[in-house]
Amino acid sequence: MSRAPVLFVSHGSPMFAMEPGRLGPQLAALGRRLEGVRAVLVVSPHWQTRGVRVMTTLRPETVHDFGGFPPALYRLGYPVAGAPEFATEAMRLLQAAGFEVAPDPTRGLDHGAWVPLRHLLPAGRLPVFQVSLPLDLDTAGALRLGRALAPLRAQGVLIVGSGSLTHNLDEFRRQVRDADYARAFADWVADAAARGDTEALVHYRSRAPFAGRAHPTEEHYLPLLVAAGAAEGDPPPQRLEGGMAYGTLCMDSYLWEDPPAAAALPRSSGASARHT
Numbered sequence: 545m546s547r548a549p550v551l552f553v554s555h556g557s558p559m560f561a562m563e564p565g566r567l568g569p570q571l572a573a574l575g576r577r578l579e580g581v582r583a584v585l586v587v588s589p590h591w592q593t594r595g596v597r598v599m600t601t602l603r604p605e606t607v608h609d610f611g612g613f614p615p616a617l618y619r620l621g622y623p624v625a626g627a628p629e630f631a632t633e634a635m636r637l638l639q640a641a642g643f644e645v646a647p648d649p650t651r652g653l654d655h656g657a658w659v660p661l662r663h664l665l666p667a668g669r670l671p672v673f674q675v676s677l678p679l680d681l682d683t684a685g686a687l688r689l690g691r692a693l694a695p696l697r698a699q700g701v702l703i704v705g706s707g708s709l710t711h712n713l714d715e716f717r718r719q720v721r722d723a724d725y726a727r728a729f730a731d732w733v734a735d736a737a738a739r740g741d742t743e744a745l746v747h748y749r750s751r752a753p754f755a756g757r758a759h760p761t762e763e764h765y766l767p768l769l770v771a772a773g774a775a776e777g778d779p780p781p782q783r784l785e786g787g788m789a790y791g792t793l794c795m796d797s798y799l800w801e802d803p804p805a806a807a808a809l810p811r812s813s814g815a816s817a818r819h820t
Contacts, residue, residue, distance in 0.1 A: 546802040547697035548581050550778070552705045552771035553660045553797045555588075556789045557716075558610045561620055561659045567786030567795045571663040574784075574799065582700035583627040584665070584672045585634065585693065587770045588656025589707055589763035595644035596689075597651070597676040598635045601626045604672065605652035622658035627671035630701055634675060634693060641692035643678075656706040670702075677766060683746045686766040690773020703774040705767030709733060709794040710758040721791035729758040730794045733768070737798060738780050742772055768798070775800035 553571070560568070590609055591597070606621040631647065638645045653661075657674055675693065678685070693703055710726040732752045736744040746769065749755050759765045775781065778800040786795025 546580070548700050548702045549578075549802075550697065550703045550705075550771050550775040550800040551664075551797065552707065552768045552781075553664075554708045554786055554793075554795045555656050555660045555706050556708060556786075556793050556795050558613055558617060558655045558659055560789070560795075561655075561662055562614075562617060564663055565787060565789060565795060567784060567797060568663040570784045570786075571660060571797075572666070575664040575666070578665075578702065580700055581670060581702045583630045584661065584670050584702045584704060585627075585630070585696060586653075586657040586661070586672065586674045586704045586706055587677060587689070587767050588654055588674060589677055589767065590654035590656040591651070591674055591676040592679050592763060593676040594679055595646060596638055596678055597646055597648045598631045598638070599626065599651040599674040600628045600631045600647045600649045601651055601673070602628060606658050607652040607654050609654050620662070622653060622662055622668060624653070624661075624668035625671040627673040630671075630696065630699070631673045633699070634673075634696060637692050637695055638675075638689070641688065643689070643692065648676075657704075660704070660706055677763060681766060683748070683762070683766065683769050686769035687742065687746060687773040690770040691776060692773075693770075694774045694776065697774065703771065705769075705771035705774075707767035708764040709768070709796045710792060711764035712757060712760055712792055714760070715792050716790055719791065723788045723791060725754040725757055726788060726792045726794050728753045729755065730796050734783050734796070737772075737783070740780055742776070745769060745772060771798065771800070779803055
């Protein structure tokens with residue numbers, strides 16, 4: 545049986561839950577064809593801790609960890625079961641890789657998890673758990689975290705790194721509408737991903753155009769490296785082109801699959817295709 549896929553998803557603004565844009569339908573189509581997946585693991589920048597924490601909650605609550613949005617957004621939920629057995633295995637793998645790990649039996653799903661999952665798996669048919677990002681994690685550490693979690697794929701766990709391909713909140717709040725630099729950064733990532741150049745992705749700060757502007761802080765970029773680490777050895781990923789939200793938030797996402805499953809998927813656009 546093929547291993548479960550790996551997904552990096554740009555979750556954008558919390559309003560993505562109500563505004564699917566270009567990416568939402570693509571996630572829905574992916575969710576409808578997932579076979580053999582038994583659980584979903586999400587790594588999100590909205591859960592950062594000292595050391596690594598792993599959610600062992602039986603019935604995680606939907607956490608509305610944001611403010612200033614329309615009331616309807618706060619009425620949305622994502623009722624789903626947790627996955628304590630897989631969480632326990634995740635802790636074992638992380639400890640074996642040298643990470644400091646502890647369980648969290650009360651943690652709920654932050655919006656980096658439940659917002660994209662409402663598009664990917666709207667019925668909540670699969671159990672979900674999260675693994676936190678350590679506060680001191682760097683790009684090399686994020687890659688190592690993904691590698692440690694990779695064996696879960698053989699057990700049917702879909703690994704999702706949820707972040708944002710570009711994430712400049714200051715420009716978002718000031719309503720800056722300058723997509724050129726964000727597109728340039730996104731296309732650089734697409735080229736590196738298509739070449740399987742993980743080293744370039746790790747050292748993006750010194751190699752990618754506009755890296756500091758696209759990511760003034762790294763927490764929304766790190767899930768891409770977690771996904772790349774979990775997908776190590778897979779063919780180059782499919783780029784799910786999500787367009788540009790709010791002027792500078794690139795919604796591009798990436799899907800890695802084992803060769804048999806990848807061959808069965810019509811690829812609508814190449815990994816290095818440009819935005820329109």
